[in-house]
Amino acid sequence: MIHNLADIIRVHGRERPGAPALVVGDRTVTYGELDDRSSRAAQAFAQAGVGVGDRVAFVDKNGAEFFEVTFGLAKVGAVGVPVNWRLAAPEMRHIIADSGAKIVVVGQDFAGHLEAIEDGLDADIVVIGDHPRWPAFDDWVASHPPVDPGVVTGPDDVVLLMYTSGTTGAPKGVMLSNTNYVYKTGGVAGPWQFDADAVSLAVMPLFHMAGSGWALAGLWQGATTVVLRDVEPAAILDAIARHRITNMLLVPAVIQFLLDTDGVAEVDLSTLRVIVYGASPISDDVLVRGIERFGPIFAQVYGMTETTGSITQLDGPDHVPALLRSCGRPYPWVQIRIVDETGADAVAGTVGEVWTRSEQNMLGYWNNPDATASTLTADGWLKTGDAGYVDDDGYLFLHDRIKDMIVSGGENVYPVEVENVLMTHPAVADAAVIGVPDRRWGEAVKAVVVAARGAQLTEAELIAFARDRIGGFKLPKSVDFVDVLPRNPSGKLLKRALREPYWDGADRHIG
Secondary structure (H helix, E strand, O other), rough: OOOOHHHHHHHHHHHOOOOOOEEEEEEEHHHHHHHHHHHHHHHHHHHHOOOOOOEEEOOOOOOOOHHHHHHHHHHOOOOOEEEOOOOOOOHHHHHHHHOOOEEEEEEEEHHHHHHHHHHHOEEEEEOOOOOOOOOOOHHHOOOOOOOOOOOOOOOEEEEEEEEOOOOOOOOEEEEEHHHHHHHHHHHHHOOOOOOOOOOEOOOOOOOHHHHHHHHHHHOOOEEEEEEEOOOOOHHHHHHHHHHHOOEEEEEEHHHHHHHOOOOOHHHOOOOOOOOOOOOOOOOOHHHHHHHHOOOOOEEEEEEEEEHHOOOOOOOHHHHHHHHHEEEOEEEEOOEEEEEEOOOOOOOOOOEEEEEEEEOOOOOOOOOOHHHHHHHHHOOOEEEEEEEEOOOOOOOOOEEEHHHOOEEEEEEEHHHOHHHHHHOOOOOEEEEEEEEEEEOOOOOEEEEEEEEEOOOOHHHHHHHHHHOOOHHHHHHHHOOEEOOOOOOOOOEEOHHHHHHHHHHOOOOOOOO
């Protein structure tokens, strides 16, 4: 029985030592080997002074070392801090310093980032690879015995400190506990069709919940996890066929990349059970094309780091026209409510803020009691900051971030409503809608659009297309065409970065 994060590898390492746990390139790591390797890492951390509750940061792309570190820390009762390797050096310094990490395990590709901020770090550094001054992770771990320290952490002990992507400000550390993972990672075996015979693909960055949360869910059930270092469409298709992948999680942008990759029609996809997707909206065109190529095996999820990932799911059979814009219904152990501006429950079909309560809710934000108090209520509800509604059948439909709402002439406009319409135009590859300063209306609706490859599209044509599909006050008053929209590593649109040029010098800013 698995009761905490360390038990994942302890239980499977003991009961199924010869079963494959990880496949990284041409290397297969069994559960027994991963158990031994993480015990060596635990001993190395302990000798370096890392104990219960201490934090250790990890900065590298996907690889076996992430799991060795994560399980090794769990075995000594310490806390892993996965750091977004796409951040600039000063941003990394903020997370490392804010978390109070005693050690940073860094990949060789990113050692230069730490060299640039070394003077500002109060942490020891271990490098995955070679470095002229810092110890090599492989040698450091190998010099210790494969003996599990045997520390057992409790239900409410923090096991991972996951920093938010910072779409609305500086990243905040989200404290996630054993209980969070027991309920989420142990609970999604059915919805995500995981069992010991599954072969899971872990390709999303492991510093993100879509990466590590997904991978841990497969390992929890004893599945084999194929780890890809980078998001490369050709490599993903090759892995599906070569390793006979059964389960994978992708963001919509990657699904589109796969569909546009040469040779996708010839790849054997017969082993796939489910493709879970989320983190950003998906266009009707990409979803329809995806179902045509991969089959009716798509499952949309909605969640956030603060809820240990997904809390709702739209299963394959629910992918019918009336529900394509829904993110599904909550898992059986999750509660959802919609709250209006007065703090009362909204009636079905009425937009309000999405609140959720379950054992997946975070303990709080690290060293940030004010942010915690504004997000978690005394009776256990978490305010997501997302606007949406629930229909009579319990399906959740998201509209937007509350702070992204546009107020134009006293009318509330939810950008996602407009974006959904624009994305149905065959010449639109990607679209974002923002509010920009307007002397008459306060804010005006602006669309920022990426045209489909080879398509010719004008502002007038797109506005005319939308006019027949949404109310006049929601229509874009202008359209800008760009090559690409700013998104974070999880695929979420960076609305703040998109708005900033238009609000520069204005009297007020939104969001």
